[in-house]
Amino acid sequence: MTRLDDAEAQVLEQARRALGPTMQDQERVLQSLLVRISAPPGTTPSPSNGVRAKSATWPLRAGWSVVVIGAIALSGGLGYRTGFEAGIAKQRSGNLGTNASLPAPPEPSREAAPTPVATAEHAPRMREPDHESVSHPPVTHVDNAPHTASGARPSAESVVAIEKLGLDEEVRQLRRVERAIRESNPRFALVLLEELEQAIPKGQLQEERDAARIMASCQLDADDAVADARTFIKKHGSSAYRSRVVEICRLASAPSERISPAPGTDAPEMENQR
Amino acid sequence: MSQLDILPESVSTGPKHPEFTAIYANYFAFVWRCLRTLGVPDRGLDDAVQEVFIVVHRGLAGFRGESQLRTWLYGIVRNVAYKQARRVRRKERAEPIDDQMRSSEPTPSERAEEAQAANFVHRFALGLDHKKREIFMLAMVEQFSIPEVAEMTGVPLNTAYTRLRAARAEFRAALERHRGAHDSTG
Numbered sequence: 001m002t003r004l005d006d007a008e009a010q011v012l013e014q015a016r017r018a019l020g021p022t023m024q025d026q027e028r029v030l031q032s033l034l035v036r037i038s039a040p041p042g043t044t045p046s047p048s049n050g051v052r053a054k055s056a057t058w059p060l061r062a063g064w065s066v067v068v069i070g071a072i073a074l075s076g077g078l079g080y081r082t083g084f085e086a087g088i089a090k091q092r093s094g095n096l097g098t099n100a101s102l103p104a105p106p107e108p109s110r111e112a113a114p115t116p117v118a119t120a121e122h123a124p125r126m127r128e129p130d131h132e133s134v135s136h137p138p139v140t141h142v143d144n145a146p147h148t149a150s151g152a153r154p155s156a157e158s159v160v161a162i163e164k165l166g167l168d169e170e171v172r173q174l175r176r177v178e179r180a181i182r183e184s185n186p187r188f189a190l191v192l193l194e195e196l197e198q199a200i201p202k203g204q205l206q207e208e209r210d211a212a213r214i215m216a217s218c219q220l221d222a223d224d225a226v227a228d229a230r231t232f233i234k235k236h237g238s239s240a241y242r243s244r245v246v247e248i249c250r251l252a253s254a255p256s257e258r259i260s261p262a263p264g265t266d267a268p269e270m271e272n273q274r
Numbered sequence: 275m276s277q278l279d280i281l282p283e284s285v286s287t288g289p290k291h292p293e294f295t296a297i298y299a300n301y302f303a304f305v306w307r308c309l310r311t312l313g314v315p316d317r318g319l320d321d322a323v324q325e326v327f328i329v330v331h332r333g334l335a336g337f338r339g340e341s342q343l344r345t346w347l348y349g350i351v352r353n354v355a356y357k358q359a360r361r362v363r364r365k366e367r368a369e370p371i372d373d374q375m376r377s378s379e380p381t382p383s384e385r386a387e388e389a390q391a392a393n394f395v396h397r398f399a400l401g402l403d404h405k406k407r408e409i410f411m412l413a414m415v416e417q418f419s420i421p422e423v424a425e426m427t428g429v430p431l432n433t434a435y436t437r438l439r440a441a442r443a444e445f446r447a448a449l450e451r452h453r454g455a456h457d458s459t460g
Contacts, residue, residue, distance in 0.1 A: 007453075011391045011395065011449060012391075012395065014391035015391040021302060025306065026302050029320050029324060032324055033327055
């Protein structure tokens with residue numbers, strides 16, 4: 001079979017990108033779709049009016065939007081690398097005292113054009129049934145661990161397993177957040193953080209959450225963002241996120257605020273790892 | 275019980291059903307491009323995409339097995355595409371392809387180049403007969419392997435190879451003509 005020459009391959013690659021939807025397309029269709037799906041039988045709204053339709057289902061749609069947009073981010077259509085690796089690995093080893101290596105993040109095989117084969121395999125909730133039980137996991141504290149039917153507490157091993165699964169989920173969600181920050185999408189990052197807060201309110205990666213929230217707030221030029229960043233730096237002087245917080249919040253721009261990196265810390269610079 | 279077994283008719287419990295959301299997230303771009311390349315005009319694209327995912331949502335409970343997912347999904351896409359294309363084109367004559375291409379905002383040259391490539395590929399695909407078009411789209415645009423394409427389209431493997439070979443030859447010739455025209459005007 002004749003092979004494609006470079007020019008042909010390039011044209012096809014460019015076309016693949018440009019023929020694909022934008023994020024706005026994806027969100028617009030989602031809104032209409034949710035209206036249509038959630039409409040009671042026999043009252044199917046007009047598809048073309050879906051976007052404008054207002055109904056009592058808006059909280060449902062909003063909830064779904066968060067989930068779907070989160071899934072979109074997680075699916076890795078644009079190709080991304082790990083976020084928060086250094087800090088998370090440190091936290092993981094510190095908290096669990098076991099396997100400090102992170103699971104490899106889903107590695108999309110195609111940029112901006114996920115195919116069913118590749119992306120379905122990377123859709124974690126489809127591929128990892130064991131993690132279904134932790135999509136909103138019971139989080140991590142032995143005292144809060146559910147009792148078994150007989151009233152006995154789960155074994156220490158199972159508590160550790162629950163902790164690990166909860167942490168895995170937290171790591172996954174924080175990677176979405178990190179990706180949103182890296183792509184200068186702070187509002188989305190904050191939405192994801194809020195979702196994470198609801199799903200795993202007492203997670204093990206509070207420092208990472210704080211750092212992410214501050215970075216996103218700084219990207220939005222929020223009122224208290226810089227003050228929060230200073231507080232964070234003061235509180236977590238040796239944080240792996242120190243230099244990124246400093247950079248994104250421009251703390252180093254004022255001479256009085258210039259802060260040299262803490263010795264022995266490697267800031268998790270993700271920008272060049274795409 | 276499988277997660278897929280508990281998907282309800284409606285989304286009243288919404289976020290508890292990540293399968294649909296995962297499918298939406300992972301396949302949206304694929305569905306979108308397929309529908310466009312199969313000839314759904316842009317004005318009907320949103321509705322067509324919604325139609326596909328509504329069918330997916332309704333049918334997901336009865337679906338089994340990941341290996342058939344893309345085949346199942348593509349079958350839905352194909353049906354919706356042909357139905358939608360017929361419906362739209364029956365209403366009004368098709369506009370010239372260039373007018374159907376999505377209007378693009380002023381973009382950097384790279385984006386303009388991509389839009390130009392998309393225009394060319396889109397126009398080329400729509401000029402193919404539908405059998406070659408879907409092979410071209412799945413194999414060359416979506417980059418599925420030929421066995422996958424054969425499975426998705428339900429044609430024998432050798433037939434898929436034959437159609438792909440023909441589509442590639444036409445694509446190459448069209449691209450050379452396009453380049454020639456571009457060079458002579460540039």
